[in-house]
Amino acid sequence: MKSFIGKYPFEVETFQVDYTGGLSFGFLANKMLIIAGNHANERGFGKERLSADGKTWVLSRLAIEIDEYPNEGDTYYVETWVEGVNRLFTSRNFRVLSHDGRVLGHARSTWALIDVVTRQPADLTTLYDGELAAYSCDEPCPIQGVGRTRVKATEPTGEFMPLYCDIDYNGHLNSVKYIEHMLNELPLEIFRTHTIHRVEVSYSLECFYRERLSVFIDKRDDAHEYDVEIRKEAGEVACRAKIMFGASPVPFRS
Amino acid sequence: MKSFIGKYPFEVETFQVDYTGGLSFGFLANKMLIIAGNHANERGFGKERLSADGKTWVLSRLAIEIDEYPNEGDTYYVETWVEGVNRLFTSRNFRVLSHDGRVLGHARSTWALIDVVTRQPADLTTLYDGELAAYSCDEPCPIQGVGRTRVKATEPTGEFMPLYCDIDYNGHLNSVKYIEHMLNELPLEIFRTHTIHRVEVSYSLECFYRERLSVFIDKRDDAHEYDVEIRKEAGEVACRAKIMFGASPVPFRS
Numbered sequence: 001m002k003s004f005i006g007k008y009p010f011e012v013e014t015f016q017v018d019y020t021g022g023l024s025f026g027f028l029a030n031k032m033l034i035i036a037g038n039h040a041n042e043r044g045f046g047k048e049r050l051s052a053d054g055k056t057w058v059l060s061r062l063a064i065e066i067d068e069y070p071n072e073g074d075t076y077y078v079e080t081w082v083e084g085v086n087r088l089f090t091s092r093n094f095r096v097l098s099h100d101g102r103v104l105g106h107a108r109s110t111w112a113l114i115d116v117v118t119r120q121p122a123d124l125t126t127l128y129d130g131e132l133a134a135y136s137c138d139e140p141c142p143i144q145g146v147g148r149t150r151v152k153a154t155e156p157t158g159e160f161m162p163l164y165c166d167i168d169y170n171g172h173l174n175s176v177k178y179i180e181h182m183l184n185e186l187p188l189e190i191f192r193t194h195t196i197h198r199v200e201v202s203y204s205l206e207c208f209y210r211e212r213l214s215v216f217i218d219k220r221d222d223a224h225e226y227d228v229e230i231r232k233e234a235g236e237v238a239c240r241a242k243i244m245f246g247a248s249p250v251p252f253r254s
Numbered sequence: 255m256k257s258f259i260g261k262y263p264f265e266v267e268t269f270q271v272d273y274t275g276g277l278s279f280g281f282l283a284n285k286m287l288i289i290a291g292n293h294a295n296e297r298g299f300g301k302e303r304l305s306a307d308g309k310t311w312v313l314s315r316l317a318i319e320i321d322e323y324p325n326e327g328d329t330y331y332v333e334t335w336v337e338g339v340n341r342l343f344t345s346r347n348f349r350v351l352s353h354d355g356r357v358l359g360h361a362r363s364t365w366a367l368i369d370v371v372t373r374q375p376a377d378l379t380t381l382y383d384g385e386l387a388a389y390s391c392d393e394p395c396p397i398q399g400v401g402r403t404r405v406k407a408t409e410p411t412g413e414f415m416p417l418y419c420d421i422d423y424n425g426h427l428n429s430v431k432y433i434e435h436m437l438n439e440l441p442l443e444i445f446r447t448h449t450i451h452r453v454e455v456s457y458s459l460e461c462f463y464r465e466r467l468s469v470f471i472d473k474r475d476d477a478h479e480y481d482v483e484i485r486k487e488a489g490e491v492a493c494r495a496k497i498m499f500g501a502s503p504v505p506f507r508s
C-alpha cells in the first residue's frame with residue numbers, strides 16, 4: 001500500500017504568473033486537480049482504471065485558501081490526501097508548501113464518481129472492495145469547506161461562451177475555467193491591490209461548447225468579498241462561488 | 255560559456271491536453287516561450303538582467319510546425335538555441351523531441367529588444383559586448399520562417415476582450431493568448447478531425463485589458479488552412495497568422 005499523503009514538487013514558471021508576478025490562482029488550482037489525478041492513479045482508483053469501467057470522477061465542490069503565493073522561479077510543493085469516503089462523495093484535501101516547508105495554503109475538495117452513460121453516482125464505500133476508503137486518513141486540514149452562497153443580482157456583469165481553449169476532452173467547460181471566467185469579471189483593480197485569499201466553488205451543471213453563459217456578482221459592502229454565479233440562458237445556476245481577497249496589498253510589478 | 259543548445263524536459267499533464275487528448279498547442283507554445291526565457295537567463299541575457307537595464311524582449315514572429323503531439327503522461331523535450339543576431343532582431347529556434355529522441359516538431363522565433371520607456375529597439379550586435387551574438391550557432395532548423403499573410407475578410411468571425419486571465423504583468427495580452435483567441439474562432443470540427451500542423455504569427459501591436467478586438471478569417475478553399483487577423487476597433491492589425499491543419503485525422507477521444 002502506498003503512503004496516504006502524496007507530495008508533488010512544482011516550479012513557478014514564466015507565464016504561470018498573473019500580472020502581479022505571483023503564481024496565478026488558476027495555475028495553482030490546475031496543479032491541485034492534476035495531482036488529485038496522479039495520487040488516485042498511483043493508488044489504483046485513477047481515471048484510467050475507472051474509465052475502463054465506464055466511470056469518471058466529477059468535481060463537486062472546491063475550497064482553496066492561500067495565505068502566500070510562491071513567485072516566479074520558486075519551487076513549491078502540493079500535498080494531497082483522501083480525508084474520507086461516504087456513499088456518494090469522497091473528500092480530498094491539499095496543502096501547499098514553500099520550498100523550505102512553510103505552509104502557504106490549503107484546499108478541500110469533494111468528488112462524486114458517476115457512470116459516464118447513465119450519469120448515476122456510484123457507491124464509493126464498496127468501490128474496488130473498499131480500496132478507496134482504505135486510503136482515508138486523519139491528517140488535519142484547518143480550513144472550512146464550501147459554504148452556502150446565493151447571488152441576488154439580476155443583471156449580469158458579463159457574458160462568455162466556452163470556446164475551444166476552454167473545453168476538456170469531454171467537450172465540457174474545464175473546472176478551472178469556471179473559476180477563471182468568474183475572476184475575469186471582477187474589477188481589475190482588486191487584483192492590483194489585493195491577493196486572492198480564498199475561493200470556494202460549488203459545481204452544479206456541466207457547461208458546453210459555445211453555450212451562452214452569464215456571470216452574476218454580488219459584492220459584500222463591508223469586505224473585499226464577491227459572491228458569484230454562472231448561469232445558463234434559461235437561468236439555471238451552473239456554478240456558485242465565493243471569492244475573498246486578502247487584506248494585505250501586494251506590490252504591483254510594472 | 256554554457257552549451258549553445260539548451261534542452262528542457264516536460265511531461266504532458268492532465269489539463270494540458272486539448273479535447274482530442276494530445277498536448278494542447280497553447281501549452282506547447284507556452285513551454286517554448288518559457289525555455290526561451292530560461293535559456294537566455296542561463297546565458298546572461300535574460301529578463302532579470304535586461305529589466306535592470308530598462309530593456310525587455312519582445313516577440314515579433316513565431317512559426318511552430320508540429321508533426322506529432324505527445325499525449326497525456328508522455329515525457330517530451332524542447333530544445334532551443336540562438337540562430338543569429340543582427341542589429342534589430344535575434345532569431346531563436348526550437349526542436350521538440352519525444353522521450354526517446356524522435357523529432358516531433360520545430361519552431362522559429364524572432365525577437366527584438368526594446369527600451370521599456372522609449373519603446374525604441376536596442377542594437378543587439380553590441381549588447382553586453384556581443385555576448386548574445388557569441389551564442390549564435392548553426393544547428394539546422396528545417397522549417398520555414400513566417401511568411402506574408404493578409405486577410406481580405408471584412409466581417410469579423412468573432413470578438414473578444416483581453417480579461418484578467420489573458421494579460422501578463424505588463425498589462426498586455428500574453429503572446430500565447432493571441433494564438434488561443436484565434437484558435438477559438440475556428441470551427442470546432444476541424445480540431446476533431448485534424449491536428450494543428452503549423453501556426454505562424456506576426457505580432458504587430460500590443461493589446462490591452464478590455465480593449466475590443468475582432469478576429470477576421472479567410473479560409474483557403476483548397477486546404478485546411480486559415481489566414482487570421484486580430485484587429486483593433488479602428489481597424490489596425492494587431493496580429494496576423496496562418497494556421498494549417500495536418501491532413502491526417504486523429505482519433506477523437508470521447
